[in-house]
Amino acid sequence: MRILLIGYGKMGKTIEQIALQKGHELAGIIDIQNRDSLKEYNHTNTDVAIEFTHPESAPENIKYCLQHGIPVVSGSTGWMQHFEEIKDLCRQNNGSFFYASNYSVGVNLFFHFNEYIATKMQAYEGFHVEIKEVHHTQKVDKPSGTAITTAEGLLNNYPAKNKWVSDAAAPGPQELNIISERYADVVGLHTVKYTSEHDTIELTHNAHSRIGFAEGAVMAAEWLPGKKGIYGMKDLLNL
Ligand SMILES: NC(=O)C1=CN([C@@H]2O[C@H](COP(=O)(O)OP(=O)(O)OC[C@H]3O[C@@H](n4cnc5c(N)ncnc54)[C@H](OP(=O)(O)O)[C@@H]3O)[C@@H](O)[C@H]2O)C=CC1
Numbered sequence: 001m002r003i004l005l006i007g008y009g010k011m012g013k014t015i016e017q018i019a020l021q022k023g024h025e026l027a028g029i030i031d032i033q034n035r036d037s038l039k040e041y042n043h044t045n046t047d048v049a050i051e052f053t054h055p056e057s058a059p060e061n062i063k064y065c066l067q068h069g070i071p072v073v074s075g076s077t078g079w080m081q082h083f084e085e086i087k088d089l090c091r092q093n094n095g096s097f098f099y100a101s102n103y104s105v106g107v108n109l110f111f112h113f114n115e116y117i118a119t120k121m122q123a124y125e126g127f128h129v130e131i132k133e134v135h136h137t138q139k140v141d142k143p144s145g146t147a148i149t150t151a152e153g154l155l156n157n158y159p160a161k162n163k164w165v166s167d168a169a170a171p172g173p174q175e176l177n178i179i180s181e182r183y184a185d186v187v188g189l190h191t192v193k194y195t196s197e198h199d200t201i202e203l204t205h206n207a208h209s210r211i212g213f214a215e216g217a218v219m220a221a222e223w224l225p226g227k228k229g230i231y232g233m234k235d236l237l238n239l
């Protein structure tokens with residue numbers, strides 16, 4: 001497949017490595033320096049785009065693809081305030097859009113187990129629940145997209161909490177706190193922690209490298225072309 005890489009940072013470079021290993025060719029590489037070249041690409045020279053850039057550029061990059069008939073797989077985080085607009089645009093253009101806050105198969109299993117644990121834990125009032133995410137110091141958004149997806153999965157299955165909050169010093173009784181920490185070279189660590197007076201239950205995903213994210217994104221890019229609509233990892237993995 002001819003894959004257009006939009007974003008050539010830590011993820012773009014890892015995705016290039018995996019895509020080439022799997023026998024794909026690159027239609028092109030767009031980064032901040034040559035972002036005007038995006039207008040050279042359309043459905044005649046590109047089978048699918050993979051977009052990992054920045055919260056401020058992701059919506060425009062995705063819009064361009066949807067308006068030019070390019071199926072697009074995006075992993076950029078921190079732009080969810082535009083998500084409904086992008087979904088509408090996808091439907092208006094009969095386009096193909098795939099989004100995941102995290103493409104790793106392991107994290108998507110973690111999401112599944114998180115929802116299951118929340119359905120069980122909701123019956124036990126003695127536990128306090130919180131989420132913690134740790135990432136590298138170059139990360140520009142907070143909380144991570146993965147932590148937000150984790151919080152949404154928990155909130156849907158745990159009636160005692162009704163909204164998530166970020167780094168709250170004193171969260172209200174119905175608020176689910178997401179604690180964010182930044183240290184050099186941490187790829188991505190997410191934990192859901194239930195604590196009672198007597199014990200602690202933790203569910204953790206620790207990414208050892210970016211390869212799991214890149215493999216999932218290439219898998220989504222292989223799967224998406226020919227499908228019309230908005231998709232995510234639950235569709236791809238049948239979770
Ligand atoms: N869904 C998932 O599984 C994962 C998602 N992510 C998310 O992916 C995004 C990228 O992460 P990462 O690769 O680590 O970040 P990097 O900062 O390493 O790379 C981002 C790249 O995008 C470039 N860029 C910025 N604006 C544009 C633009 N308008 N057009 C094209 N390229 C642009 C940057 O250029 P420059 O360096 O010159 O600014 C940089 O090369 C983040 O939002 C991150 O949270 C990350 C890992 C996994």
Ligand SMILES: O=C(O)C1=N[C@H](C(=O)O)C[C@H](O)C1
Nearest residue numbers: 077101102139144145146188
């Ligand atoms: O910026 C990162 O690095 C990551 N971002 C994603 C997120 O915000 O959840 C996924 C992964 O944790 C790495």
